[in-house]
Amino acid sequence: MKVLITGAGGQLGTDLILLLRQEPERYQVFPLVRHELDITNREEVEKALQTIRPDIVIHTAAYTNVDRAETEPDKAYAVNATAIRHLAKAVEQLQAKLVYLSTDYIFDGKKGSPYQESDIANPLNIYGKSKLEGEKFVQSISTRYFIVRTSWLYGRHGSNFVKTMLTLAQEHSKLAVVTDQVGSPTYTVDLARFIQVLMETDHYGIFHAANSGQCSWYEFSTAIFEESGLLVSVQPCTTAEFPRPAARPAYSVLEHRAIRLHALPDLRPWREALKDYLNRG
Numbered sequence: 001m002k003v004l005i006t007g008a009g010g011q012l013g014t015d016l017i018l019l020l021r022q023e024p025e026r027y028q029v030f031p032l033v034r035h036e037l038d039i040t041n042r043e044e045v046e047k048a049l050q051t052i053r054p055d056i057v058i059h060t061a062a063y064t065n066v067d068r069a070e071t072e073p074d075k076a077y078a079v080n081a082t083a084i085r086h087l088a089k090a091v092e093q094l095q096a097k098l099v100y101l102s103t104d105y106i107f108d109g110k111k112g113s114p115y116q117e118s119d120i121a122n123p124l125n126i127y128g129k130s131k132l133e134g135e136k137f138v139q140s141i142s143t144r145y146f147i148v149r150t151s152w153l154y155g156r157h158g159s160n161f162v163k164t165m166l167t168l169a170q171e172h173s174k175l176a177v178v179t180d181q182v183g184s185p186t187y188t189v190d191l192a193r194f195i196q197v198l199m200e201t202d203h204y205g206i207f208h209a210a211n212s213g214q215c216s217w218y219e220f221s222t223a224i225f226e227e228s229g230l231l232v233s234v235q236p237c238t239t240a241e242f243p244r245p246a247a248r249p250a251y252s253v254l255e256h257r258a259i260r261l262h263a264l265p266d267l268r269p270w271r272e273a274l275k276d277y278l279n280r281g
Contacts, residue, residue, distance in 0.1 A: 002028050003199075004054035006087075007061030009033040011158035012101065015192040016058060030054060034061070039083040049090040056199050057091050058099040059084070062131070066105070067245040069126040076126050081133035088141035097144045099199055104151035104183060104210070106132045109249025114214075116255045117149075117206040125246035135206075146198055147206045148191075151252060152220075154277070155188030162277070165221050169230045179218035179236035183252045184210035187273035194267055203262045208254035211270035223271055227278050 003020055007013045008031030020027040030052050038044050039061055049057070063069060063079035084100065091098045105128035106121040123129045138145050154160035162185075168175055186209075194209050215223070218236045225232045239248065259266050267273070 001026060001056065002030065002052060002054040004030045004032065004049070004052055004057045006032055006037065006039060006057070006059045007034075010060055011155040011160060012153060012188045012191060013058075013060040014157040015155055015188045016060070016195065019189075019192045019196060039087060040078045042086040045083075045086045046090050049087075049094060049096075053094060054096055056097045056099065057087065058101075058195060058199070059087060060101050062101065064127070066125060066127040066248075069130065070245045073126045073130075076130040077133065080127070080130035081137065084134040085137040085141065088138050088145075092142055095144070097146070097199060098138065098142050099146045099148060099195055100134065100138045102135050102147055102149040103128065103131050104149060104252035104254055105249060106135070106149070107249055107252055109181075109251045112251055114253040114255035115208070117208055117258050124249060127246065143204075144202075145204055146195075148195060148198070149206065149208050149254060150186050150191055151183045151210045151254060152185040153188055153191070154185060156277070156280070157188075161185075161217070161220065162224055162274070165224045166228065166230075169225060169228075169232045172232070174233040174235065175221065176235045176237040176242070177218040177221045178239050178242060179216045180238050181248055181250055181252075182214055182216050183249075184212070184214050184254060185220055185270045185274065186210040186267070187270075187277050189277070190267045190273050194265070197264060201262070201264075203258075203264070205258065207258045208256050209259065209267060210254050210256075211267045211273045212256070213270045214253045215270065220270075223274060224278075227271075227275050 069076040108122040154162040
């Protein structure tokens with residue numbers, strides 16, 4: 001099975017490559033990073049797919065700087081939306097499967113309970129809006145697609161909240177972290193395993209996939225330090241005290257209904273995953 005992975009240099013893309021290459025008898029992996037494939041260039045996308053002719057395309061490449069997107073909306077939409085139209089058309093021509101990674105930020109956070117796959121999206125920021133447009137292109141063009149919405153990603157490769165907290169702990173004995181934003185931290189290794197299982201099926205549609213359970217950024221940071229054995233005083237604060245250019249949903253926990261309905265293995269509790277990540281060093 002030929003598997004093409006875009007955004008291969010990112011934290012999820014890297015873990016997908018490592019996972020699939022453990023079974024060379026099952027998967028022939030074609031990882032493409034930014035300088036190898038400009039996903040915003042339609043001709044490049046078409047040429048790459050016609051050359052490789054993959055059975056599955058896992059699209060992890062994205063514009064992910066949430067705050068910068070507010071001042072670079074055209075760039076965010078070019079990468080997260082228009083490029084997806086090019087990719088989806090090229091994938092459809094091959095009748096291949098497409099896995100599109102989306103985000104909890106397509107929701108406004110006002111529901112107050114976990115979001116189901118069928119809930120109406122209402123993104124608060126340019127990043128969320130551009131990712132939602134990408135979803136719409138996938139749904140309108142592709143016939144064999146998996147839209148996987150996830151949240152609060154961290155892993156061994158690339159920058160993320162866990163690494164930032166561990167770095168700050170070396171420099172400060174006291175930290176303030178927001179307590180009024182709640183979501184589900186997701187370990188890229190666990191998400192990669194789920195994607196591997198999902199892409200082998202024909203259960204096409206939208207899936208919410210994050211490590212189970214929920215916490216605030218404050219609770220997440222506290223857990224990071226507890227599991228790491230670091231003595232850091234963490235003070236809860238509000239989003240209003242630390243304003244950012246882009247608005248964030250106050251509550252973006254994802255309900256895993258599609259996973260249950262299709263009897264797929266769910267992702268483990270977030271704290272268990274965090275402990276595993278930290279123990280791996």
